[in-house]
Amino acid sequence: MHETIVRLADVWKTCNKIRAAAFRVGLNLWDWYRPLDPEGNSLMSESKFVSILAGPLRSVVGLSDAEIAQLADYFRAQDGRVLYHQLCQIIHGEDAGGRNKTSADCILEACPPPPEPACHQLDQWQLRRLCCLLATIAARDLPLKPYFQDYELVAKNDGRITFAHFARILNYIGVIVTAEDFNLLVRKFIKDSYTIDYVDFLKAVDDVKKHGIQGLGQEYLNPNAIIDTTLPKLVRPEVEAGLSTEPLGATETFHPALAQPRPARQLVDVMLRVQQHVLQRRIRVSEFFRDYDPLNSGRIAPQQFRRALDVLGLGAVLSPPELLCVMRHYLDPNDPQRICWRTFEDDCDQVFTIKELEKHPDAVAGVARKAVLALPALGAAAERGEGESPRDLDAAQAALLRVRAACSERAIDLRPAFCDHDE
Template sequence: MHSSIADENNGSGFIAENSESKFVTVLNGPLKDICGLSETEISELTDYFRVSDGRILYTQLCEVIHDSVPDFSKNPPLVTGLEWEDPFQVNTLSVLEERRLQLLLSKIAALVNLRKLILRPYFQDYELISKNTGTVTVGHFARVLSYLGIMVSPDDFHLIVKKFMKDSYTINYVAFVAYIDRITKNMDEKMYLDLGGDVLSQWPGRAISAELPKLPRPEIGKIRAASVFGLQTVFHPALNAPAERESLERVMRRIQQYVFCNRIRTEQFFKDFDHSNCGRLTIMQFRRGLDIMGLAGVGKLWLSEPELHMLVCMYRDPSDPDRVCYTTFQDDVDQVFTTKELEKTPGFVVVSPPAEVLEIPRKGGEQWHEVKTDLRDLCENTLTTIRKKAEFRRMRLRPVFNDYDKHNNGHVSRSQFRQCLVANGFLLSDQELYALEQRYNDDMGFNYFWFIREAEPKKFEEPLYMGYVENIKKLNVEPVPPPPKNKETDIVEILAKIKGKVVRERVRVIEFMQHFDRHNQNVISRQDFIRGLDVCRFNLTPVEFNTIAEVFASPLRPNCVDYRRFCETVEEAMTQACLERAPLITPLQHLPSSDCDRNFLDFEERHHVSMALQKIAAKPETNLISLFQDYDKTNCGTIPKVQFLKALSVRGLAQILSSRELDVLQKCFAFERGMRDEMDYRAFCRCLELIAVTAYRRPC
């Protein structure tokens, strides 16, 4: 602008001749598209910058437009902007409105805590779509409250909007959720809420409810109804007293019963809080672990606040009152499964679970052994009457009770119990009903499962799988070892059996024993010695194992065997030790015998074998060995009994022998191979040759 107007004058800063027309020409000419001023606005500018002699001071106009812009970068900021960037920024209300808002938010916090609601995700779903930063619209805020069931009046909603309004059209839900969380935490710390999440009646804050009665009601929360011989008693002096607190021992037994029935490992619920593995937790961490385990007010086993406080006081760390020794609590609870350090007392017998844990009654029930005798007798007589009627009428009591038990937890109310008895046709007096209620009532109501188990007996029917179970028991029973035989305790026969195995299969026993002797002490343990013999496959019985271990036991080492001496004794079957001292001695090799219990013959059987061999030897040359070799494809020296009979039949020898002689002959030359007995035809042929050579012949 300055260069455009300066071209029209001599650089004095004024437009001299026809100053007004030139000034207007410049604004309407090259600067018209830039400034976009109307003729009226140009006329006003001309009048504003005209001096007394009629000239236009254009330099002042240029300074106003170009040079008079202040430099704010050199000045320190007066407002940082953090006031609006704070996500928890809320508006200020009057004292009366603040008090009303606090009561309203406390009521909402109690409702949210009771329903276990989490508010933030419902608002964040909208934020993901709208890309807002911690804010939602008023309409969406109202829809979220309505969806969660938080019904507020128009005045209350207007008060909330007034407090958390941001940018004149959105709601700061982050600050709203933070207020609710802060109030809930404050209620929890000051114990304004019970374990069920409801506000305690003793807290004055319960008065925030908008539905207040017109007159005070002191009996609210203090009325307890009881049934004394069937009559309802209200404001009973004995019942108005607080419930008697259970002892610590009974509380621990209830916890042990709960842990045992649900197979819970207590350690898993506390070790995640103990990062330093010191065995101690804070009180809140300990209670949080109990909540996760299912105790306290959110699990299956309900513990009152005094009982939890009693547990905390019992297991509190003596050196730090703010911490709890959870490992001690864990050891006490786990005693229902086993006993710690049981290896120090191996003779101690563990009873799991203890009888006092199994027999503990359900909470709220009467200790039946502490009830008066006349009441117990009345209950037993009533049960006998019900049992007889149910058996005589062929009745089933369970279907009527199941109609009232919608959740199938085994309990119905007192009134429902009476209705079920009337529906089944049992007309009992008030005293009898009261006796039954004292027997089967607990904190959940009337335990009809227990009642039906005793009032509706069934004949014992043996399960179909009992026969299968008995057979399995017979299969799994440990066999009774037979009495030892004389052969199993005779060391000579045992060594002969081992030597025969060594000679036939060329086994070096020391190779199977030496690797157990790591320190080269020439002795090994009894278990290792038996293990080495088992690897050698000598097929010894347990009695024979014990006999060898006792004969070759080390005199200086108990429960050890001198395996070197045993190996030298066995090696005598192959050679003789210390031959270098007597070079002229010729060692004799052990001749193994294949005799066993299978081919043992008595006197009569030996006579039959002798007669059979003499009959066969009396025949002329039959060349049986070549015939037997034709059947022996593997050339192992034995053939099956069937092939042995075929060979004798081919030579016409089976016809001259009786069936008794054939059976005894097969038994005499039997040889165990695999899982069957075969005939040792080589020994049979050698025996025939020996008889033929030594036979006594009469002179002609």
């Protein structure tokens, strides 16, 4: 039974392809098959039936050998001949040209079109969004039909194109749609698993141009006026009952706009973080400033200095006010429009060595490096000024012990789980 349904659907698609070609070029199958049946008994040999579709009409209709074989097998009579009369009636209806003789016994029941899958049905909100999209396309007054006709002449199709060609044509003519809108177009005008009926799409756009979905008025021009996006009120039974909300604890918000700003740090702490960044990544600071100073004067513009700091990666370590504080600290005292990047480089390189150490016998090397290594990690509780109380430390230690016990009992390897997020 399933094979019969699939076969009927394939024959129906082939008939639709022939019908589209007949409508496109004015083809009449009666004129081709009637001369081959002088007796008018609505039957002919399979070789004659195939010779028409596979011969002069192959370039017009564009049927493959498998599709022609399916048609011949479907319309084959018991004696092996083919009922071409039934095929012509499905495509064109009764022969208006003329024979008075018709055999009702030779007409088979045409296979119905396959039912539309449930996934292609749209709800009222999706239909409204699709109507707004079609109205927007129609309002541009674009000549859509010539682009699809060019593809039709090349591919000799039956009014259908693949998803990729449909998207390519829309992109070429400047109709840029989102993935959700394109999905709605596909679900509305899809015909099989990989093609879209662009004839229905053009007809829908033409209907919008003629009748006008814009006649909906302000509701169409401003969809938010009728689509209520307000969230329902959160049910709080303890508030309605007049109970206190203190047992629930402090309310925490996770919206980034409501996050507390990071407290300001002193310039010394900021420079220690810069030196830590340079030490951990073994950065040669001069390589990022040298291109902005072709005369090797040791001074560059503030915009160039800020650009070099961003390339260094300090934008992820310091906040914009802290970067501005660093720039103000290294301003040239003789020219406020220049920044001494050489001085900044010397301060950063102190974690590696001290410039001209031989001229300062009392200087102790490695002090800056030790101070940088003693800094807490970025994002740690100590760096944020949190979790330093004995109670917090005990709670953290207890949590780590529970995690360790669970990993030991269940043989859990935490490394792959974290590596998936560390790309």
